[in-house]
Amino acid sequence: MARELTVAIAGLGAIGLHLARALDAGVEGLRLVAVSARDQDKARANLAGFRSQPALVGLAELAQADVVVEAAPAAVFEEVAVAAIEAGRIFVPSSVGALLPRMHLVERARATGARIIVPTGALLGLDAVRAAAEGEVASVTIETRKPPRGLVGAPYLDQHKIDVTSITTPTLIFKGNAFDAAQGFPANVNVAAALALAGIGPERTTVQIWADTTVTRNTHTIRVEAASARLTMTIENVPSEENPRTGKITPLSILACLRGLTSTLKVGS
Ligand SMILES: NC(=O)C1=CN([C@@H]2O[C@H](COP(=O)(O)OP(=O)(O)OC[C@H]3O[C@@H](n4cnc5c(N)ncnc54)[C@H](O)[C@@H]3O)[C@@H](O)[C@H]2O)C=CC1
Ligand SMILES: O=C([O-])CC(=O)C(=O)O
Missing domain, CATH: 3.40.50.720 (NAD(P)-binding Rossmann-like Domain)
Structure with a gap:
């Protein structure tokens, strides 16, 4: 049945x-x-x-x-x-x-x-991250690059008085752990949160967020150093028409x- x-x-x-x-x-x-x-x-x-x-x-x-x-x-x-x-x-x-x-x-x-x-x-490879996390994992990082308009409205930008719309070259906006990234960019780093839950937790997962004038896609690169494997994976998401923060x-x-x-x-x- x-x-x-x-x-x-x-x-x-x-x-x-x-x-x-x-x-x-x-x-x-x-x-x-x-x-x-x-x-x-x-x-x-x-x-x-x-x-x-x-x-x-x-x-x-x-x-x-x-x-x-x-x-x-x-x-x-x-x-x-x-x-x-x-x-x-x-x-x-x-x-x-x-x-x-x-x-x-x-x-x-x-x-x-x-x-x-x-x-x-909007991410990739969580199957491999989960498998690696069944064994020893030394580090997990995610680098997120978005067109600046895709970051507009994030509380972190207001708190630090960062105007992403005036950025003209790729700029590192945030570097920290996944927990702080999720607080500062609640509409942008769900992928980092999912990665943290799949792997070694939000405190140990390192996040970089770039406002990148050279990309048209929401681009996430994961790097994992584990006893079983080294993973490097990138996904380039086409922003949806309804909400440019969200990949199709x-x-x-x-x-x-x-x-x-x-x-x-x-x-x-
Ligand atoms: N896990 C992931 O990889 C991703 C997660 N997201 C997250 O998913 C969530 C939804 O994203 P989108 O669909 O792009 O957002 P969206 O803004 O396009 O859609 C959200 C919808 O919820 C509606 N809404 C607002 N308040 C509501 C309420 N009280 N009751 C019922 N509906 C309500 C809005 O009117 C809107 O239609 C966001 O939190 C976003 O950050 C987005 C992209 C990737
Ligand atoms: O890339 C995307 O489509 C959305 C994104 O970063 C996220 O919600 O974490």
Whole structure:
């Protein structure tokens, strides 16, 4: 008997709307049943052509589904996460940076039977990082280069009075650990948070963020020095039209992650 999971999505932006459309088009074993949006009229317009109408509900009500995907601003992460975890659901966060200061949610999930599944998102190679982290790892670093406009609005820039729009040459904006990077750039370094969780934790994972006038893509390079292997991997993400901070691959990665929840053949660990 094929297994079917119902899915709910918080947020219908660059990630959520693409994912909702893909699920509505039909993915074996997954059925979109509910979505949540800030702008209800816009959401209704976006959903108008769907083959099957998901319910438009409040954030906490998303927990009616087996799988709750968070694709909303980090500010509402907790509301979505707590409802899903308390209901014992599978919680799939996009705003992974918001999970780092809330690791108590993992303990709650253990108690309620919920699972928290962090997708690879805009990054690559977390399978290899996880494998390496089963053994000894000396260092994990990530270098993120974004067109300056992709960094606009980050709290770190306001705090340090950095105007990225006036930058004319590639400039190192931040160097520190993944925990501090996630606080300072909540809409930009979810990839660093996911890397930290896959590998050696947010304190030991080193992050560099560059405002780079020479790149048109959100570019992430991971370097891992481990007893088993040395990894160097780069992904160059095409920014999405809706939100230049978010690479187009992100909803695709989450879709691939969701498929893996029910598929008979699953590739990659
Ligand atoms: N894990 C990863 O690799 C990546 C994670 N992200 C993160 O994923 C999250 C979503 O990213 P995008 O889709 O690009 O953002 P977006 O800004 O395009 O979409 C977010 C949507 O959430 C909606 N929203 C806002 N408040 C809401 C509320 N109270 N209830 C319901 N909906 C609400 C907005 O109206 C918007 O449509 C962000 O936190 C972003 O930083 C983005 C890229 C990669
Ligand atoms: O590269 C991207 O598409 C988005 C990104 O950096 C992130 O959210 O961490």
